[in-house]
Amino acid sequence: QKEVEQNSGPLSVPEGAIASLNCTYSDRGSQSFFWYRQYSGKSPELIMSIYSNGDKEDGRFTAQLNKASQYVSLLIRDSQPSDSATYLCAVNLNSGGYQKVTFGTGTKLQVIP
Amino acid sequence: DGGITQSPKYLFRKEGQNVTLSCEQNLNHDAMYWYRQDPGQGLRLIYYSQIVNDFQKGDIAEGYSVSREKKESFPLTVTSAQKNPTAFYLCASSIQGQGFYEQYFGPGTRLTVT
Numbered sequence: 001q002k003e004v005e006q007n008s009g010p011l012s013v014p015e016g017a018i019a020s021l022n023c024t025y026s027d028r029g030s031q032s033f034f035w036y037r038q039y040s041g042k043s044p045e046l047i048m049s050i051y052s053n054g055d056k057e058d059g060r061f062t063a064q065l066n067k068a069s070q071y072v073s074l075l076i077r078d079s080q081p082s083d084s085a086t087y088l089c090a091v092n093l094n095s096g097g098y099q100k101v102t103f104g105t106g107t108k109l110q111v112i113p
Numbered sequence: 114d115g116g117i118t119q120s121p122k123y124l125f126r127k128e129g130q131n132v133t134l135s136c137e138q139n140l141n142h143d144a145m146y147w148y149r150q151d152p153g154q155g156l157r158l159i160y161y162s163q164i165v166n167d168f169q170k171g172d173i174a175e176g177y178s179v180s181r182e183k184k185e186s187f188p189l190t191v192t193s194a195q196k197n198p199t200a201f202y203l204c205a206s207s208i209q210g211q212g213f214y215e216q217y218f219g220p221g222t223r224l225t226v227t
Contacts, residue, residue, distance in 0.1 A: 032214050043218040092214045101214050105155035
């Protein structure tokens with residue numbers, strides 16, 4: 001089982017719709033969860049962090065965390081063509097006494113005008 | 114401006130040559146990281162460092178070396194022992210401690226070895 005799993009997509013949504021991106025993780029001891037956006041050829045950009053169960057909203061973005069189900073999601077409301085990118089889920093894991101962040105392989109989102 | 118710089122943006126080398134990628138940050142972050150990204154794949158951790166003069170191997174450290182002599186700098190050397198060095202290399206930094214590990218990335222260096 002991969003430590004952090006995401007559907008690779010592509011996920012296609014029409015402009016103005018809600019895009020829902022999902023991620024599962026294997027380590028129950030994980031404390032920190034992140035969503036990054038990566039445009040083609042560019043480096044990842046942090047868009048959301050979430051540390052406790054429930055929802056966290058920032059503008060059009062909402063991150064949802066369910067530690068019991070080991071599940072974290074990202075909702076993008078009113079999707080725009082500029083949201084078309086690959087979205088990486090990242091989770092901190094305890095590795096031999098050191099904390100490190102492990103990334104999923106990403107979900108490619110396509111917003112259709 | 115605070116941030117992370119990587120240089121150069123593009124790098125071309127012949128097979129058998131060692132090459133060093135630069136990473137500098139002025140965010141006063143304690144931890145720094147090197148990742149490799151191949152087309153269609155996620156980020157794979159090469160090395161990370163949580164404090165000066167200390168670093169740990171990541172998942173794919175073979176063929177790479179690092180140093181951390183200054184808090185601001187974490188250069189990565191790709192040696193001739195790395196079998197498939199062509200990739201997009203990303204440096205990141207973060208604050209350490211208390212469960213908060215938000216990592217911020219530099220712009221990356223795209224290395225091509227022929």
